[in-house]
Amino acid sequence: MRILALTSWWPEPANNGSRLRIANLLRALAQKHEVHLVSFRQEAVSAQQIQRMLRICASVDVVPQRVWRPQPGEQIVSLWRSEPASVRATWNPEFAARVGERATDARPDVVVAFQIDTAPYALHVARAPRLLEELEVGNIHAHYVNQTSTHRRLRAWLTWRKHASYVQRLLRHFDACTVVSDNEQQLVRRIAPEMEAIHVLPNGADVHGCARDWGSPEPDTLIYPGALTYDANFDAVKYFISEIFPRVRHVRPGVRFVVTGAAPPELRVALPQAEGVHFTGYVDDVRSLIARSWCEVVPLRQGGGTRLKVLEALALGTPVVSTPKGVEGLDLKQDEHVLIAQTPGEFAAATVRLLEEPELRSRLASAGRQIVAQKYDWSSIGQRLVDLVAALAPHTVVQSKRHLPGQISV
Known part of the structure; x- marks a missing residue:
């Protein structure tokens, strides 16, 4: 099976929670299938790092990530728009182009968008099931719930409602999503009751x-x-x-x-x-x-x-x-x-x-x-993701990963 993986973090060094999860789950997918990686990077990526990633991925594309710095008055203006301000401000045409090019070349059987930042780019891939891996909404909801002053609570509620509406619309274009806990699963179900395939895939340890x-x-x-x-x-x-x-x-x-x-x-x-x-x-x-x-x-x-x-x-x-x-x-x-x-x-x-x-x-x-x-062992959690991805493309002939010459684009 050919998998197009879109990641919001370059997977190494695995020095924070997001990178640890991405690195372990990518490794699990690559043990069984052909993985093509398109990744944002937060800092410079060395040739050695790319070569290490090419040992498990058939191709690697790396794009610098845009940093969002809210401007005065931006949140007020964004109230009249359908997308959160951060989504518009960080949209990256180069990343979208790389996704489109790699999808054309690799013809993926499944697209896996790791975290919500990469989810919009998965929509550029037609005729392939889509999985949103690690959807997280609890932090924004908790920020709203925990506010005590009326003014701050109102602003936090508006932010939460906009984010929830965005997630609901986004999930209409995905076949399944994963969350890390039962609490997150319940919250996503409240936001998008029409999304049935919400799977709990916890974090783990090696x-x-x-x-x-x-x-x-x-x-x-x-x-x-x-x-x-x-x-x-x-x-x-x-x-x-x-x-x-x-x-x-x-x-x-x-x-x-x-x-x-x-x-x-x-x-x-x-x-x-x-x-x-x-x-x-x-x-x-x-x-x-x-x-x-x-x-x-x-x-x-x-x-x-x-x-x-x-x-x-x-x-x-x-x-x-x-x-x-x-x-x-x-x-x-x-x-x-x-x-x-x-x-x-x-x-x-x-x-x-x-x-x-x-x-x-x-x-x-x-x-x-x-x-x-x-x-919570990563090996068993990774296998659960492999099984979920395989179930999304039931008509695909699942074969062992082919050893292809690595392709790179930075």
């Missing part, structure tokens, strides 16, 4: 890749993997440092809090200053740092989807303390797989408990590995 010796654990080390440049991560780190970490250090004065990922100086100075807080900056492979930590803290209060950082920590055998938001959409039980805490006091108490009880750490580590292996 269980096999995590099962290795990462070195000796570092006592009293807490970790949060996440770039401060993402608003939800910045809020989580600020919340932890200001309201939770001082309570933990009061009981365990030697505890360290390590934050991985991009941490620009202008964002770091906006955080409370506290002893014991360390910023690593960008790390190629954060797994060793997570595996050696006694605890991963996930003090998230906003954002959508499900957290790959939680699943990866559990796969590595690192216990997790999280807010309810941080484990939203995951089939994890309190005090069996993770510790869940609502208030700053509860979060600090759960963290201290984990640091002081080695038996608890051991029990959570074992249960965490087990639940991820059972329900």
Whole structure:
């Protein structure tokens, strides 16, 4: 089967949740089928990166992504238009042209649009079933629901209604879509009740890749993997440092809090200053740092989807303390797989408990590995996507992936 894959992120390095998901699912599709990739890129892509991608894809096209910077008054004007302002502002004729050209050359049996940013371009491919992979609407809906002031709530409602209307119209042109959780599935059903094929395909972790010796654990080390440049991560780190970490250090004065990922100086100075807080900056492979930590803290209060950082920590055998938001959409039980805490006091108490009880750490580590292996291993999740794509083109003769000479366009 020939698959045309459209991705909103260049799949490597797999240093954020979107890239991790795209990379693992692309690999699963390419193991069984012939995949042609048209991808946006956020930064320069090296020849070595492209060659690595050509090992699994029959062809690769890369297009620079346009960045949307809202202009004053743009949101007011956009109220009278049918599409969200971000959709119009980031429309990329070059990407659309590449999709059309590759569709003509490859004659795909199925088109898979990874995330909503690439969905409009899939409409340029005729006579092929379309799958929208990882439709996410919960973040915008939550932003509206959580507003308290009347003015902000009205603006957030208008944004939500426009986005929901856009998603409803878009889904009329797709044969199926996937979401990461049951909550997302229910929300999409409310938006587009006529769309029957809404499949839950959760996020995952590389269980096999995590099962290795990462070195000796570092006592009293807490970790949060996440770039401060993402608003939800910045809020989580600020919340932890200001309201939770001082309570933990009061009981365990030697505890360290390590934050991985991009941490620009202008964002770091906006955080409370506290002893014991360390910023690593960008790390190629954060797994060793997570595996050696006694605890991963996930003090998230906003954002959508499900957290790959939680699943990866559990796969590595690192216990997790999280807010309810941080484990939203995951089939994890309190005090069996993770510790869940609502208030700053509860979060600090759960963290201290984990640091002081080695038996608890051991029990959570074992249960965490087990639940991820059972329900969230990328290998099984990838196979579910392969089966879904195959079902969309039932008249296609499914053959093993042909080894074609790679084609590239940058």
